[in-house]
Amino acid sequence: MTLRLPNAMFFKLLVASGMMLVMAIIMLMFSDRASAHGYVESPGSRAYLCKLGQNENCGSIVWEPQSLEAPKGFPQAGPADGQIASAAGKFPELDEQYATRWSKVPMTAGMRAFTWKFTAPHATTNWKYYITKQNWDRNAPLSRNSFDLTPFCTENYGGKRPPFSYTNTCNVPYRTGYQVILAVWEIHDTGNAFYNVIDVDFGGNLDSQVPTVPSDLSATEVAATSVSLAWNASNDNVGVTNYKIYNGSELIGTVSGSTLSYSVIGLNSNTSYTFTVRAEDAVGNISDTSQAVTVSM
Incomplete structure (x- = not known):
């Protein structure tokens, strides 16, 4: 029995078709991205x-x-x-x-x-x-x-x-x-x-004075799964209505403008936490972030 191999032209067409198929697949894969x-x-x-x-x-x-x-x-x-x-x-x-x-x-x-x-x-x-x-x-x-x-x-x-x-x-x-x-x-x-x-x-030109930054943030008490924070009051031309407490970038609590402390509970052992505080006035002006305090449980 004689086995006849495809001629050179057939091989060229086969290779070219294969390359076009591969290129089409690649284009489909990456077109969405x-x-x-x-x-x-x-x-x-x-x-x-x-x-x-x-x-x-x-x-x-x-x-x-x-x-x-x-x-x-x-x-x-x-x-x-x-x-x-x-x-x-x-x-x-x-x-x-x-x-x-x-x-x-x-x-x-x-x-x-x-x-x-x-x-x-x-x-x-x-x-x-x-x-x-x-x-x-x-x-x-x-x-x-x-x-x-x-x-x-x-x-x-x-x-x-x-x-x-x-x-x-x-x-x-x-x-x-x-x-x-x-x-x-x-x-x-x-x-x-x-x-x-x-x-x-936003239009208007109402109260635009931002409260001063809460100062001297500190961890006053550290327990196994909790920590107490304290800071000094901010000043504002109208008055501070609340303080916002953050763990990293996450807001974890809010207290009134007359409250200068906050207790964080439910913390995990062998973990570090970084806390900051910001002051807010009645029209929503918010102070810059206080200096951070880091606590290791």
């Missing part, structure tokens, strides 16, 4: 208002407001100071910052909806929202010092994929005048997140 981008559509982010023409001289972001992607982990990681609005400098025009540079979206304190538009959904860890301090420097590039670094809103999503439009409902803190909200969409299965800044105007 490459197009998995998004932006804040409402209230309109700085980049989205560029796309709409409400912001001018924005550079190439007008074609791709969904592409503000940078390493995740803000504020410990993520875009460098001065490059927060541009997602690490990719769209440098967005980092231009002075009081009259950008269009502002009207904003009021209280429960507000933030809607993301996704060009393709992506596995999501969470969304976080930060807001500038009341008296931030509106004429300096955005930095971590511009923001209250405790997010006022966090929605965890557990690695699921959201629909093409998704809304977070957040309790926006009280502010007056021009402020910036930083919205962060953290991706679950990559090292990146998407950063959108939203220029907002």
Whole structure:
């Protein structure tokens, strides 16, 4: 019996077809990740208002407001100071910052909806929202010092994929005048997140004086599973209404403005905890964070 082998042309066609098949598979595998981008559509982010023409001289972001992607982990990681609005400098025009540079979206304190538009959904860890301090420097590039670094809103999503439009409902803190909200969409299965800044105007010029920072925070009593904290009073032009106590970035308790101590219970042995305190007045002005006290159980 004679066995005939395919000719050279057949081999070439076979190899070429195989390569095209492999390339098609690779494109299918990565197309979702490459197009998995998004932006804040409402209230309109700085980049989205560029796309709409409400912001001018924005550079190439007008074609791709969904592409503000940078390493995740803000504020410990993520875009460098001065490059927060541009997602690490990719769209440098967005980092231009002075009081009259950008269009502002009207904003009021209280429960507000933030809607993301996704060009393709992506596995999501969470969304976080930060807001500038009341008296931030509106004429300096955005930095971590511009923001209250405790997010006022966090929605965890557990690695699921959201629909093409998704809304977070957040309790926006009280502010007056021009402020910036930083919205962060953290991706679950990559090292990146998407950063959108939203220029907002709260209007008015009511009480804007922030309470002074609570001082001399200390751990007065440490037991097996509890610790007592104490601090000195803050000052405010109207008056401090409450103090907020944090373990790391987590709010764990609130006491009245006349109370200068707090007991933390239910702690774990062989564990370190870092506590801070902030003061708040009647209209929602919140002080900077006190110095931290670390306790090892």
